[in-house]
Amino acid sequence: MADILSPSAWLLALVQALLFPALAPLLAGWVRKVRARLQNRRGASVFQPYRELRKLLLKEARVAHTASPLFRAAPYVVFVATWLAAATVPLLTIDLPTAVVADIIVLAGLLALARVFLALAGMDVGTAFGGMGASREMMISALAEPAMLMAVFTLAMTAHSTNLGSVIAHHLGDAFVLRPSYLFAFAGLTLVALAETGRIPVDNPTTHLELTMVHEAMVLEYSGRHLALMEWAAQIKLLLYGVLVANIFFPWGVASDPAPASLAMGLAAVVLKLAVLGGALAAAETVLAKMRLFRVPAFLNLALLLALLGLLSHVILEVGA
Amino acid sequence: MSRFDWLSEFLARLDHDRPIPRQADADVLAPARRLDLAAEDWGAAGRIAAAMGLRHAGVWADPLGDRPSESPQESGSEIEGSAIRVQACLERDGDYLILQTLVLQTRPVLDSHTPLFPGVDRLERHARDLTGVRFHGHPDERRWTRHQAWSTDDFPLRTDFPIEGRSTRRTPADVDYPFARIQGSGVYEIPVGPVHAGIIEPGHFRFQAAGEDVLSLEERLGYVHRGIEKLAVGRDPQGLMRLAARVSGDSTVAYAWAAAQAMERAAGCAPPPRAMSLRALLAERERIANHLGDIGAICNDVGFAFAHVQCARLREQWQRRSAALFGHRLMMDTLLPGGVAHDLSETDFRELRLDHAALQKAIAPLFDIIDDHPSLDDRLIGTGILAQADARALGCTGYVGKASGLAFDVRRDSPYAPYDQVRVEVPEETAGDVAARVRVRMKEVRASLWMLDRLLDALPEGEIAAPFPSPQQGAMGLGLIEGWRGEILCVVRFAAEGRIARYFPRDPSWFTWPALERLIHGNIVPDFPVCNKSVNGSYAGVDL
Numbered sequence: 001m002a003d004i005l006s007p008s009a010w011l012l013a014l015v016q017a018l019l020f021p022a023l024a025p026l027l028a029g030w031v032r033k034v035r036a037r038l039q040n041r042r043g044a045s046v047f048q049p050y051r052e053l054r055k056l057l058l059k060e061a062r063v064a065h066t067a068s069p070l071f072r073a074a075p076y077v078v079f080v081a082t083w084l085a086a087a088t089v090p091l092l093t094i095d096l097p098t099a100v101v102a103d104i105i106v107l108a109g110l111l112a113l114a115r116v117f118l119a120l121a122g123m124d125v126g127t128a129f130g131g132m133g134a135s136r137e138m139m140i141s142a143l144a145e146p147a148m149l150m151a152v153f154t155l156a157m158t159a160h161s162t163n164l165g166s167v168i169a170h171h172l173g174d175a176f177v178l179r180p181s182y183l184f185a186f187a188g189l190t191l192v193a194l195a196e197t198g199r200i201p202v203d204n205p206t207t208h209l210e211l212t213m214v215h216e217a218m219v220l221e222y223s224g225r226h227l228a229l230m231e232w233a234a235q236i237k238l239l240l241y242g243v244l245v246a247n248i249f250f251p252w253g254v255a256s257d258p259a260p261a262s263l264a265m266g267l268a269a270v271v272l273k274l275a276v277l278g279g280a281l282a283a284a285e286t287v288l289a290k291m292r293l294f295r296v297p298a299f300l301n302l303a304l305l306l307a308l309l310g311l312l313s314h315v316i317l318e319v320g321a
Numbered sequence: 322m323s324r325f326d327w328l329s330e331f332l333a334r335l336d337h338d339r340p341i342p343r344q345a346d347a348d349v350l351a352p353a354r355r356l357d358l359a360a361e362d363w364g365a366a367g368r369i370a371a372a373m374g375l376r377h378a379g380v381w382a383d384p385l386g387d388r389p390s391e392s393p394q395e396s397g398s399e400i401e402g403s404a405i406r407v408q409a410c411l412e413r414d415g416d417y418l419i420l421q422t423l424v425l426q427t428r429p430v431l432d433s434h435t436p437l438f439p440g441v442d443r444l445e446r447h448a449r450d451l452t453g454v455r456f457h458g459h460p461d462e463r464r465w466t467r468h469q470a471w472s473t474d475d476f477p478l479r480t481d482f483p484i485e486g487r488s489t490r491r492t493p494a495d496v497d498y499p500f501a502r503i504q505g506s507g508v509y510e511i512p513v514g515p516v517h518a519g520i521i522e523p524g525h526f527r528f529q530a531a532g533e534d535v536l537s538l539e540e541r542l543g544y545v546h547r548g549i550e551k552l553a554v555g556r557d558p559q560g561l562m563r564l565a566a567r568v569s570g571d572s573t574v575a576y577a578w579a580a581a582q583a584m585e586r587a588a589g590c591a592p593p594p595r596a597m598s599l600r601a602l603l604a605e606r607e608r609i610a611n612h613l614g615d616i617g618a619i620c621n622d623v624g625f626a627f628a629h630v631q632c633a634r635l636r637e638q639w640q641r642r643s644a645a646l647f648g649h650r651l652m653m654d655t656l657l658p659g660g661v662a663h664d665l666s667e668t669d670f671r672e673l674r675l676d677h678a679a680l681q682k683a684i685a686p687l688f689d690i691i692d693d694h695p696s697l698d699d700r701l702i703g704t705g706i707l708a709q710a711d712a713r714a715l716g717c718t719g720y721v722g723k724a725s726g727l728a729f730d731v732r733r734d735s736p737y738a739p740y741d742q743v744r745v746e747v748p749e750e751t752a753g754d755v756a757a758r759v760r761v762r763m764k765e766v767r768a769s770l771w772m773l774d775r776l777l778d779a780l781p782e783g784e785i786a787a788p789f790p791s792p793q794q795g796a797m798g799l800g801l802i803e804g805w806r807g808e809i810l811c812v813v814r815f816a817a818e819g820r821i822a823r824y825f826p827r828d829p830s831w832f833t834w835p836a837l838e839r840l841i842h843g844n845i846v847p848d849f850p851v852c853n854k855s856v857n858g859s860y861a862g863v864d865l
Contacts, residue, residue: 039631128510211849289696290623290700292699
């Protein structure tokens with residue numbers, strides 16, 4: 001475990017935390033690019049999300065007359081909370097002081113904080129769409145959160161720790177064993193990740209139809225830098241879940257010491273894993289239509305059930321084995 | 322089956338109601354019969370039509386101005402001063418009957434047909450807003466086409482209203498329209514539009530919803546009212562063609578054909594057979610392009626972007642060919658009074674045939690996927706069901722009617738050249754849901770592709786346009802065309818020197834917009850966009 005007082009460890013943590021906002025638009029751009037190719041389109045460059053963020057940051061931010069100060073504050077809170085949550089996830093190395101101070105429950109809490117502000121901001125201006133989006137988001141997250149925690153607890157029980165670094169370290173230290181509980185937890189967490197990041201089949205990030213939106217409806221009234229922060233936060237969240245799935249279930253390559261060579265190896269590994277995951281996401285989004293809204297609970301119940309099965313199979317098959 | 326086998330019964334019942342001599346004349350508005358009624362008979366005619374199960378195909382008013390004698394038929398009537406002629410169209414088994422009557426401009430009151438034919442609700446309100454004819458017994462007193470651009474007692478279609486309008490001021494916002502409200506705990510209102518996030522036409526939708534369930538939907542249209550009917554007044558036939566082509570841009574060929582047909586019938590002009598076949602070729606191309614776009618857009622509305630992109634690609638290639646052959650992607654202004662503007666060469670023929678074969682090949686796997694994709698089925702099947710009874714009551718035609726079991730098609734049931742020479746396949750589905758409307762579109766694309774090749778096979782040689790003679794003053798014509806949305810009806814009346822006195826185009830969307838309000842019942846708010854897209858009513862076509 002990292003020395004919590006070592007300045008070099010904190011520096012590493014800072015670099016890793018900065019990598020999240022820096023790489024998040026790239027992942028979004030990559031998913032879009034693969035989607036476009038799968039639809040026989042050429043698609044925009046993978047760097048397009050950076051250009052869009054730059055464009056939005058340079059634009060004037062317009063705020064509705066009916067907006068309260070909360071509306072202006074929400075983008076910053078959402079961005080910072082999502083970023084902090086991301087900073088607790090081991091991206092390159094498990095040897096992180098942030099991972100010591102914040103475990104998976106803090107991560108869920110930070111994401112919940114961001115979500116609360118997002119929903120409040122959606123309702124703040126008083127348009128019908130914002131309120132509708134907020135209510136849908138709350139319905140989805142209320143079901144997604146327990147499923148996510150359940151899936152992660154399955155892993156935590158194996159590693160006897162809710163600390164992500166320890167979970168990954170435990171898994172790395174294990175010889176590669178195919179544990180049924182991991183498979184169940186993996187399936188559950190993947191479904192949760194789709195719902196939480198607003199991807200098809202739960203939400204459609206590219207839609208222009210106000211009445212069908214979930215996440216987009218809440219940020220409909222934002223413009224300029226506010227919108228940029230909201231979009232950026234959403235991209236970080238996508239990367240966060242991608243890294244979570246990639247590094248917990250496929251931990252190979254994650255550096256367990258801060259040597260530059262292992263860090264470079266860690267970066268290459270995570271980029272490769274994310275590229276594969278992003279491609280899989282794009283493929284799923286191409287072959288699936290969006291679900292009817294009231295099918296989403298069944299979808300998330302399935303995630304919860306899978307996670308629960310993971311927990312059960314851990315208790316029944318793996319404890320004491 | 323003899324044509325008009327129901328007309329004698331209709332006349333007999335009218336006679337029973339009030340015995341006076343009536344004669345349906347077959348010449349003036351051929352192929353429809355025309356029946357002159359006294360104003361008092363208007364309501365009775367509607368009741369009998371409803372009892373006999375006729376379809377009401379619309380009502381419109383025609384202010385004749387100060388000279389009612391300009392049309393010779395009315396010279397003997399007792400009407401003096403300014404009169405307004407009101408006409409309504411009824412249909413059964415492909416036979417059309419035009420009812421007409423005269424009312425005084427000073428006391429323009431008629432019985433409403435709306436209580437029996439809910440589909441004509443907005444047409445009657447439209448006629449009232451523009452000409453001042455009041456329909457007694459109409460359940461809805463609210464304005465429709467009139468937003469704020471003219472005042473309550475101004476009637477733009479009357480002859481004393483200047484064509485350039487009375488005011489050049491900016492039209493005030495349309496704010497105080499009284500929407501029907503539902504009160505109750507947890508019931509809330511969602512206003513959508515008229516400006517939408519996507520690039521679509523403007524229209525306002527007001528939902529009353531409880532949670533995600535739609536309790537009711539009310540449409541408010543009229544945001545693209547351009548005054549088409551007034552702009553037509555005083556134009557020459559060529560000018561009317563240009564105007565008709567712009568009533569609803571996606572149906573430009575169908576509207577132009579309807580206007581040309583009406584004018585040609587009024588003037589007694591017979592376009593050469595080659596021109597008729599080329600018109601059909603243009604109309605079927607338009608049908609295919611729009612159906613392809615719609616199928617893709619419906620899939621996109623449920624997040625299935627793959628089909629959207631593929632359909633957009635096919636449609637784009639199709640439209641580029643249209644641009645190369647006919648000079649315009651949508652084939653605007655390709656029809657002339659008396660013919661068409663573009664002929665096709667032998668090389669064009671070959672290219673078209675190759676295009677048809679290529680499209681046929683491309684849609685086969687694509688339509689298979691759309692027809693049988695579980696994730697798509699889950700969203701489309703059972704969504705937005707329009708019951709056959711509702712479709713019939715409203716008088717829906719086109720894919721909306723065909724998907725709800727009403728297989729009516731002007732091309733088959735009241736054929737006009739060249740469709741009298743070609744077999745017209747009319748798809749019919751009974752489910753009435755979004756999936757059925759998609760299937761009807763897919764079948765129509767296939768049928769139109771087949772028909773395009775038959776049209777090319779049998780394309781007659783010869784001229785592509787006949788000289789258009791100047792029609793008599795007062796001459797009227799009726800145009801009936803199966804556009805891609807359904808039956809397009811249009812009437813034209815000529816003034817002196819071949820100028821247009823009245824032009825009224827009736828889009829099929831007059832009846833499918835109310836259908837949308839009905840089929841959304843029992844659905845959830847996020848399913849509205851796909852329901853709306855599956856109906857795809859024209860905003861411009863009804864705003865006029």
